Amino acid sequence: MHSIDMELVEMTLDVMKYTIDRISNITPELGAPKKEEELLEMVGETITPKGIGGENAFKLFKDVLVKATVPIDHPRHLAFVPAAPTRAAIMFDLVTSASSIHGAYWMEGAGGIFCENQAMKWLVSLTGLPKDAFGVFTSGGTAANLSALVAAREEWRNRNPKNKDCKGLLLTSSAAHSSIQAMAKVMDADLILVDSEGEYLTGNDLKSVINSLELKDRDRLFAAVATGGTTNAGIIDELDSIAEVCEKEKLWFHVDCAYGGGALAAPSVRHLFNGIEKADSITIDPHKWLFSPYDCGAVIYKDLELAKNAHSQKGSYLEIFKDEGAHGFNPADYQIQLTRRLRGMPLWFSLAMHGTEKYRDSIERGIELAKIAANKIRERDYLELVRPASLSVVLYRRKGWTPDQYRDWTYKNHREGVALVTPTKWKTNGEEETISRFCFINPDTTEADIDLILDTMK
Ligand SMILES: Cc1ncc(COP(=O)(O)O)c(C=O)c1O
Numbered sequence: 001m002h003s004i005d006m007e008l009v010e011m012t013l014d015v016m017k018y019t020i021d022r023i024s025n026i027t028p029e030l031g032a033p034k035k036e037e038e039l040l041e042m043v044g045e046t047i048t049p050k051g052i053g054g055e056n057a058f059k060l061f062k063d064v065l066v067k068a069t070v071p072i073d074h075p076r077h078l079a080f081v082p083a084a085p086t087r088a089a090i091m092f093d094l095v096t097s098a099s100s101i102h103g104a105y106w107m108e109g110a111g112g113i114f115c116e117n118q119a120m121k122w123l124v125s126l127t128g129l130p131k132d133a134f135g136v137f138t139s140g141g142t143a144a145n146l147s148a149l150v151a152a153r154e155e156w157r158n159r160n161p162k163n164k165d166c167k168g169l170l171l172t173s174s175a176a177h178s179s180i181q182a183m184a185k186v187m188d189a190d191l192i193l194v195d196s197e198g199e200y201l202t203g204n205d206l207k208s209v210i211n212s213l214e215l216k217d218r219d220r221l222f223a224a225v226a227t228g229g230t231t232n233a234g235i236i237d238e239l240d241s242i243a244e245v246c247e248k249e250k251l252w253f254h255v256d257c258a259y260g261g262g263a264l265a266a267p268s269v270r271h272l273f274n275g276i277e278k279a280d281s282i283t284i285d286p287h288k289w290l291f292s293p294y295d296c297g298a299v300i301y302k303d304l305e306l307a308k309n310a311h312s313q314k315g316s317y318l319e320i321f322k323d324e325g326a327h328g329f330n331p332a333d334y335q336i337q338l339t340r341r342l343r344g345m346p347l348w349f350s351l352a353m354h355g356t357e358k359y360r361d362s363i364e365r366g367i368e369l370a371k372i373a374a375n376k377i378r379e380r381d382y383l384e385l386v387r388p389a390s391l392s393v394v395l396y397r398r399k400g401w402t403p404d405q406y407r408d409w410t411y412k413n414h415r416e417g418v419a420l421v422t423p424t425k426w427k428t429n430g431e432e433e434t435i436s437r438f439c440f441i442n443p444d445t446t447e448a449d450i451d452l453i454l455d456t457m458k
Pocket residue numbers: 081139140141142143177179227229230231256257258259260285297
């Protein structure tokens with residue numbers, strides 16, 4: 001299995017050929033799921049005592065299994081938050097694996113961690129955080145949010161011995177991503193969702209909720225989470241005023257920019273993030289709007305030491321990593337994971353190859369596509385914008401449609417390989433309705449793609 005023979009050479013060539021074909025195909029087949037029993041019937045059991053052979057296994061993947069997946073970079077995949085990794089980043093993902101580097105500690109991963117840190121330096125510069133701020137790459141936004149909030153709670157507990165045995169309390173908006181609720185559960189922290197009434201959360205909203213808390217709950221409050229680009233609508237909370245309240249109330253200020261973080265590089269919308277430079281921590285997902293392959297999130301801290309206090313693991317076999325001789329930046333100290341892939345390396349290579357200006361332009365294109373789509377919606381009498389496009393998200397309704405019609409339209413377009421565009425919900429005047437939503441990431445999406453999709457709603 002570890003020997004170098006003809007079978008390995010052939011398998012390697014097959015993989016390279018597939019990879020080249022795939023990354024040069026700008027409209028891969030829009031695959032659709034099948035039931036597990038159906039897939040099993042089509043491919044049979046693949047794990048056997050003797051193995052089924054690389055050629056055979058790869059054929060099953062190419063002919064059957066990959067067709068039961070949705071290529072996230074398809075130009076008409078506009079659902080959820082799609083992705084469009086650069087070809088350079090994808091190729092370097094292969095290099096990252098082939099190089100077999102342990103990314104937890106500088107002693108083993110120095111050269112790779114150097115690459116990650118170069119990319120991180122650029123990310124941090126986009127935030128405007130003070131000069132000592134820095135961060136690490138994580139498996140995604142959920143892990144970044146958890147890492148940041150655990151650091152926040154640790155800081156709060158260390159600040160006052162009374163907090164040690166106390167269950168913490170978090171505040172965020174009702175439009176925050178579900179991962180905040182999920183991670184509060186993981187941390188066993190309580191969470192209050194502040195109703196932002198379908199728009200952005202403000203410092204005043206936060207203040208009135210804080211003022212309404214009983215003293216015992218006020219004492220349990222350790223952090224507020226704002227969103228820099230809500231997943232559903234691309235809305236950015238009023239970061240400046242929220243920062244002010246957090247500072248006054250001595251709360252950790254976390255900004256979840258998992259989706260919207262790429263837009264920090266876009267001059268046309270950068271002002272909407274004013275106040276982010278006062279954050280204690282920020283989440284940005286390069287696997288969303290910074291064109292990295294899955295999985296790659298990032299967490300950035302104003303004060304790295306606070307993250308280290310929360311996350312640094314201790315163990316007799318780890319002591320050598322902290323020794324003077326192994327000295328360097330240890331990513332394991334700043335987030336929840338120990339052994340880690342150097343998942344920032346594909347971003348580094350792509351950034352180094354293309355330069356930051358191409359990133360800026362590709363992100364601006366997503367914002368522009370959202371505006372173009374909004375105009376096309378306005379021009380069609382059977383459609384209606386629900387609210388102006390925000391970042392790269394467009395919410396719109398097909399006049400007269402019921403929730404079932406949105407659902408059936410989604411399935412039909414998916415089945416026919418036209419597009420993947422899924423419904424969402426939105427509250428207008430207190431009433432929740434089902435609507436349709438675009439999220440643009442891929443700069444290769446064309447105006448014709450948008451027309452094609454909108455025309456299927458006639
Ligand atoms: C605002 C926001 N936060 C967090 C997440 C979770 O990120 P991940 O799926 O990378 O864990 C998402 C995902 O869409 C998001 O949009």
